[in-house]
Amino acid sequence: MRIFTKLSAPLCLLFVFLCLKIAFSSSIHASSFPTTHLCSHEEALALLQFKTSFSINYTVYIPGLCDSKANYSKIESWKEGIDCCSWDGVSCDNVTGHVIALNLSCSSLYGTFPSNSTLFFLRNLQSLNLALNDFRFSKIPSEISQFTRLKHLDVYFSQFSGQVPGEIAHLPKLVSLNLSYNSLILETTTLRYLVHNLSEVRELVLSGVNLTSVNPRFFMNLSSSLTTLNLWESELRGNFPNSIFRFPNLKNFYLGGNRNLTIDLSSSNSSSPLQHLYLYDMDCGRRLPESIGNLKSLQYLRLGCNLEGSIPASIGNFTQLTSLDLTNNQFSGPIPASIGNLRQLTSLDLYSNHLSGQIPSSLANLTQLAFLDLSNNQFSGPIPASIVNLSYLDLSSNHFSDLVEADMFSVLQNLETIFLSDNNLSLRMNVNANFTLPMLTDVSFSSCNLSEFPNFIRHSNGLQSLVLSKNSIRGNIPEWICEKDDLEILDLSHNNLIGKIPNCLKFLSVLNLQANYFDGNIPFGFPEGCGLQNLNLHGNQIDGLLPRSLVHCRMLEVLDVGNNNISDTFPQWLESLLELQVLVLRSNKFHGSVQSTKESSSFPKLRVLDLSSNYFVGALPIRYIENFNGMKDPHKDGGSPKYMMVSTGANSYQYSLVVTWKGAERELQKILTVFSSIHLSNNKFEGEIPDVMGKLSSLKGLNLSHNNLIGHIPPSLRNLTNLEWLDLSSNELAGKIPDELVSLTQLSVLNLSNNHLVGRIPQGNQFNTFGNDSYEGNPGLCGIPLSKSCDGNGTQPSSFQEKDELWRFGWRVVVLGYGCGVVFGLLMGYLVFRTGKPKWFVSLFDGRRSQSGTKMRKARRIVQRRS
Structure with missing residues (x-):
């Protein structure tokens, strides 16, 4: 027993060692060769049945x-x-x-x-x-x-x-x-x-x-x-509690896009761990409080709440901030110098405010900045010193006014986007400059007083968008433009360019050559699968035919060839372009009738049609009008305004359009997606205005003037509740002005002059604001604002007819009397000269003069009484 007791301790230790070794070996074996558990048959079957x-x-x-x-x-x-x-x-x-x-x-x-x-x-x-x-x-x-x-x-x-x-x-x-x-x-x-x-x-x-x-x-x-x-x-809706800023773990808070919601930013908690704050298109109060600087953990801040006043200096507390977006507010005054504290900032977006003054020099401290957008403000003074890491620079639509040497951008080797448009800048090219910007993809130098193409973009092979509009560039389009295979958008409008349009430009998405001096034909041969979305050749000297190969451009949204010398019939073949929204053929030599070859699906998205000042004949294109679905729903886009545009990468290009707006020619820099108008004036259209015109409820403008239209003004036009201008002048329209038109409460311009309209002019709403010039040349009209009053029935046709008859009868009498009187006078003169004035002549002449005077006085009293 004692021996066993003495040996038991070592044996136990040995036993424990062996157990640990086995366990360790098992563990090693298990980790080296894990047991594979297959998905159960029932779960696999459930997933396969879900798939079906x-x-x-x-x-x-x-x-x-x-x-x-x-x-x-x-x-x-x-x-x-x-x-x-x-x-x-x-x-x-x-x-x-x-x-x-x-x-x-x-x-x-x-x-x-x-x-x-x-x-x-x-x-x-x-x-x-x-x-x-x-x-x-x-x-x-x-x-x-x-x-x-x-x-x-x-x-x-x-x-x-x-x-x-x-x-x-x-x-x-x-x-x-x-x-x-x-x-x-x-x-x-x-x-x-x-x-x-x-x-x-x-x-x-x-x-x-x-x-x-x-x-x-x-x-x-x-x-x-x-x-x-x-x-x-x-x-x-309502008020969102500002106690949300006291949530101990809240890092990401997104509350934008709730227009009927209010939140108070004055109680920002300095202990808040908030890193991302996104408040946009809602009510954040009138001003941005200094206490916003308490949110020191912020990394991303976007505030777009129509805020006023100055940007608080406390934004300098956001030392962890990487992105600051204060777009679409009403901030005024200068950018606070404390912005230089935001050394982690990679993106600064102050687009569309009322900021002014010079760009603070402290901006140069932001060495990590890659994105800078200060556009649509009121900044002045010199352009800020270059920031080496910038990839996006937008200073457009400000008041910068100095001379800018293009060489200053040579250090921006990471630059992909540069927009300097719409300032008072003069961008000067150094002919000896030998730098390139290899990363450049998007350039906009509109209104920069350029007289030549910028040479530093010649070797920017990744160029996608080039906008050089509203300058003074002369000569032909250079050949190197055709070498830019990634190029999608080219806007050279409002320059002094000449020559033929290069055939290579047919591969673009947007081609805007408006207001130059190009001549010759439009290049033929648009290929199958053509990606063209906007073709604007308005205001050149182009002639010939409209190329039929445009039917291959299935994505075409805007076609504007107005104010040229094109001679062709109406391009019915454009019906197959289901994306077409704007068609402008005005002021050319188009001729013939305008009728559809199809019963349906003709121009279903068309919203702007301008065929004015051509030679079109026949009836108005009723079948087309019936299919203008793009003009029938004024609320289809709802919400905030949207504009027609095309995007390239992270940027977008907004379409422009020349329209006749309320009687005057005007260029729209942006085209709202709900804007629609029809201009068919200055042609030779005949027949009546169709009732179906009243279904185009989104129309802003309708001009059918200077044609040969007859019949009545259709009462169905009362449904055009968004109509702002209506011109039916210089036609052959008759009958009354429909009282239903009083319901057009958006109407600000009305021209019904030079027709055959009769009766009382409708009263109420906008009709109380129109002057005499809206109705002149219609002698049968009466009532305010004209000086002619109407009779008790609200019309003046009977008195007008009597006056007209008397007037026409009087002139017939004068003409007839003049012819007969000459002969009679000569005869009487001869008799008097030879015989003296006989008594029978005296009595005859005096009697007829008395009778004629009595009749004339009686007729005059009748006319005066009835008028």
């Missing part, structure tokens, strides 16, 4: 949002007989083999989402991402509550609709929830359940969800662990 619920539609793929391949869906790898844990988008637990994560974002899924989907068999699912698919406005199934272990749910931009189901509140482990940009509605009751039950939620993204009925104060009941709250464009 949808078709694959690659048009659902959204470039810029989807990183995956455009023509590939993750579910294409889902095949029977292959472990589902190896399928694209599927993740499994390493121990149990259960499917715990499903990422089907950007998978081009198309079809309604079934409420009895086999997807709900995956009870161990912890993460579900269905973003960027098309579920055809399905409702989110209430069966979502079966995912009791779900932590992450993302259905961003997936075409779900209807009420957000309250069952989402039964997912207690949910950490992140993204329901953004669907057609979903979240009611107060559901939100109350969400904020009460989701005690673990850290990221809540409800941008684009309809929260109209939600009281913003409910969001203050969210978990204190909240790090991200995104309520962008959610139609929230």
